[in-house]
Amino acid sequence: MLQLDLVIHNSTGLHARPARVFVDLAKQYQSAIRIRYGEKQANAKSLISVLTLGVPSGERVQIDVSGDDEQTAAAAIEAAVRDGLGEGPTTNGHTPGAPAVTDQHPEAPAPPVHHGAPAAGAIMHGTPGAPGIAVGPVFPFERAHVEVRERFTGVEQENARLQSALDAARNQLTSLHAQVAQRADASEAEIFQVHQEILADPALMDTVRAAIADGRSAAEAWHDATTGHAAELAELSDALLAERAADIRDVGARVLRLLTGAVEAAPTLPDEPVIIIANDLTPSETVALDPQRVLGFCTAVGGPNAHTAILARALGLPAVVSAGPGVLQIAAGTQVILDGSAGTLTVGPDESVIARARAAQQQQRELRAAAAQSAGEPAITADGHRVEIVANIGSLKGAKDAVAGGAEGVGLFRTEFLFLERKTAPTEDEQFAVYRDVAQAFGSMPVIVRTLDIGGDKEVPYLDLPHEDNPFLGERGVRLCLTHPNLFRDQLRAIMRAASFGKLRIMFPMIADIGELRAARAIVEEIRAALGAPAVEIGIMVEVPSAALMADVLAHEADFFSIGTNDLTQYTLAMDRMHPTLAAKADGLHPAVLRLIKRTVDGAHAAGKWVGVCGELGSDAQAVPILIGLGVDELSVSVPAIPAVKAQVRTVTLAECQARAEYALACATAGQVREGKIDR
Ligand code: PEP
Numbered sequence: 304m305l306q307l308d309l310v311i312h313n314s315t316g317l318h319a320r321p322a323r324v325f326v327d328l329a330k331q332y333q334s335a336i337r338i339r340y341g342e343k344q345a346n347a348k349s350l351i352s353v354l355t356l357g358v359p360s361g362e363r364v365q366i367d368v369s370g371d372d373e374q375t376a377a378a379a380i381e382a383a384v385r386d387g388l389g390e391g392p393t394t395n396g397h398t399p400g401a402p403a404v405t406d407q408h409p410e411a412p413a414p415p416v417h418h419g420a421p422a423a424g425a426i427m428h429g430t431p432g433a434p435g436i437a438v439g440p441v442f443p444f445e446r447a448h449v450e451v452r453e454r455f456t457g458v459e460q461e462n463a464r465l466q467s468a469l470d471a472a473r474n475q476l477t478s479l480h481a482q483v484a485q486r487a488d489a490s491e492a493e494i495f496q497v498h499q500e501i502l503a504d505p506a507l508m509d510t511v512r513a514a515i516a517d518g519r520s521a522a523e524a525w526h527d528a529t530t531g532h533a534a535e536l537a538e539l540s541d542a543l544l545a546e547r548a549a550d551i552r553d554v555g556a557r558v559l560r561l562l563t564g565a566v567e568a569a570p571t572l573p574d575e576p577v578i579i580i581a582n583d584l585t586p587s588e589t590v591a592l593d594p595q596r597v598l599g600f601c602t603a604v605g606g607p608n609a610h611t612a613i614l615a616r617a618l619g620l621p622a623v624v625s626a627g628p629g630v631l632q633i634a635a636g637t638q639v640i641l642d643g644s645a646g647t648l649t650v651g652p653d654e655s656v657i658a659r660a661r662a663a664q665q666q667q668r669e670l671r672a673a674a675a676q677s678a679g680e681p682a683i684t685a686d687g688h689r690v691e692i693v694a695n696i697g698s699l700k701g702a703k704d705a706v707a708g709g710a711e712g713v714g715l716f717r718t719e720f721l722f723l724e725r726k727t728a729p730t731e732d733e734q735f736a737v738y739r740d741v742a743q744a745f746g747s748m749p750v751i752v753r754t755l756d757i758g759g760d761k762e763v764p765y766l767d768l769p770h771e772d773n774p775f776l777g778e779r780g781v782r783l784c785l786t787h788p789n790l791f792r793d794q795l796r797a798i799m800r801a802a803s804f805g806k807l808r809i810m811f812p813m814i815a816d817i818g819e820l821r822a823a824r825a826i827v828e829e830i831r832a833a834l835g836a837p838a839v840e841i842g843i844m845v846e847v848p849s850a851a852l853m854a855d856v857l858a859h860e861a862d863f864f865s866i867g868t869n870d871l872t873q874y875t876l877a878m879d880r881m882h883p884t885l886a887a888k889a890d891g892l893h894p895a896v897l898r899l900i901k902r903t904v905d906g907a908h909a910a911g912k913w914v915g916v917c918g919e920l921g922s923d924a925q926a927v928p929i930l931i932g933l934g935v936d937e938l939s940v941s942v943p944a945i946p947a948v949k950a951q952v953r954t955v956t957l958a959e960c961q962a963r964a965e966y967a968l969a970c971a972t973a974g975q976v977r978e979g980k981i982d983r
């Protein structure tokens with residue numbers, strides 16, 4: 304065994320990002336690695352356990368490494384700690400560039416403070432969680448308290464009890480995963496896989512088993528371990544990690560109910576539909592909300608990127624999150640208006656305000672119904688310009704929903720979802736079956752299959768990818784495919800074999816340079832020739848600024864472009880698209896992004912090629928006319944957005960869109976584009 308004695312110089316200590324970097328590094332080695340701080344010690348491969356140590360800046364930790372690769376593991380850990388665990392090397396004992404020591408996120412707005420019950424007519428501000436307006440009485444959500452009365456009956460018995468509760472929880476999560484995949488899509492269902500990972504967290508299990516060995520019942524041991532870990536995570540200054548506390552509480556409560564025989568936590572709701580108010584809701588509680596009885600919900604804490612908000616959006620449930628503790632003071636039965644797009648809750652509004660909200664709600668409903676009725680018709684502007692409206696999908700179910708929902712094809716098939724939910728890569732035959740079924744579902748309509756886009760935030764554990772300090776700037780998308788030729792070739796063979804069952808096109812993600820396009824294209828051509836398959840169109844995603852700037856050059860060698868505005872915005876503004884505070888500012892309507900879109904369209908059209916948009920911007924009602932005005936030929940949007948986008952296209956003229964685009968290009972900020980006001 305090797306022992307290291309190191310000082311953590313990071314200004315926030317071993318928390319947040321440095322902790323993640325540390326744990327990811329430890330996981331790469333087979334050796335057992337433990338980290339000790341004072342009296343406390345942790346398994347270095349468990350994030351929640353390392354976070355729970357709470358090592359502050361300037362403190363000394365001891366690290367024990369034992370196993371076959373202990374030499375290399377210890378050397379790598381020592382170097383990583385010395386290099387600042389992803390925050391840069393230390394000088395004079397401090398990490399340059401790191402924020403000052405603070406427990407608060409510097410940019411995070413202070414939560415609103417309310418004293419006593421809010422007055423009638425008060426508008427409480429939170430963060431938009433899921434769009435839609437709801438009007439109704441408040442129902443305070445009280446989580447059934449689970450009493451832990453179980454007494455210790457012996458180590459073996461308690462361990463067996465724990466094991467069977469964990470097995471049952473795993474089964475429940477598998478079926479919840481299937482249920483949500485059915486109601487929403489594979490990507491939202493992944494949340495319940497994260498929960499399965501928490502169930503298997505080595506440190507959590509160590510803590511629970513140690514407590515059982517000390518004479519605590521399985522229920523007591525489990526309850527203490529999960530509530531303790533969740534409370535520590537909730538305190539963290541890294542908002543993304545803090546949002547994961549809700550996931551630990553959720554898994555904690557699930558297993559505890561199984562251990563104590565308590566019934567499922569769903570409260571009994573009144574017959575009249577209500578608006579739920581809660582401190583926070585767990586993802587399982589959100590999925591369990593009966594859509595017949597719940598109009599929407601508002602939580603005091605939480606965030607737009609937490610799993611609860613993601614699920615609300617997928618399930619079409621209006622939601623406001625992070626509205627502050629004041630919302631918990633609202634008396635049961637009080638009428639409120641919840642506006643999930645504005646992120647507001649109006650308490651006890653008078654009749655005229657309620658009437659206005661109901662009218663807005665009614666209008667939204669009518670527009671949705673009218674749009675749904677004509678979803679099968681093409682989207683043609685009032686002056687006769689046709690825009691193709693196609694779907695973003697991630698599964699065969701998504702493909703079937705898209706056909707039923709009026710999609711004119713698929714503009715983006717995110718194939719990585721076939722790879723994410725498993726322990727090994729799907730075989731060529733497995734992939735072929737999915738691509739063939741999707742191609743057949745669309746018949747003669749085009750389906751653009753995007754080749755694997757993993758790396759960045761999409762991790763695939765079985766590929767054993769090396770740790771990267773900046774994964775969004777690392778080996779992701781086509782770069783990763785070119786360095787993993789077997790993975791890439793299997794996928795391309797599967798696509799080429801499926802191509803004769805419909806109208807498939809291939810698209811490469813994250814192209815930054817023409818060399819990558821040439822290399823990827825050459826592999827496709829080689830496989831096509833070997834299989835004797837028909838030629839397919841080959842396009843690229845324009846989501847790296849260099850590709851937009853070089854569009855005129857790339858257009859000679861790509862058959863089409865599809866602009867990934869999610870990544871193009873992130874890379875243009877240098878703002879992480881997942882960042883809890885920056886993500887809201889990373890607006891694709893920023894004139895810098897719009898200028899890159901224009902450059903892409905001009906480059907493509909000059910070479911006779913077409914351009915689509917497949918990022919979220921394509922379904923943003925303020926962006927749709929601007930994108931059309933910039934010359935975008937196709938919009939690829941999420942399946943539920945198809946009818947509304949088509950309906951909107953029919954209400955505008957191309958000339959009006961062009962004027963709006965010209966105006967937007969002349970603005971200085973995204974805010975000005977959205978307000979329609981040039982002010983410089
Ligand atoms: C994009 O970046 O805009 C895009 C559509 O790709 P993804 O969101 O899958 O990265």
Ligand code: MG
Binds near residue numbers: 812846869
């Ligand atoms: Mg992208």
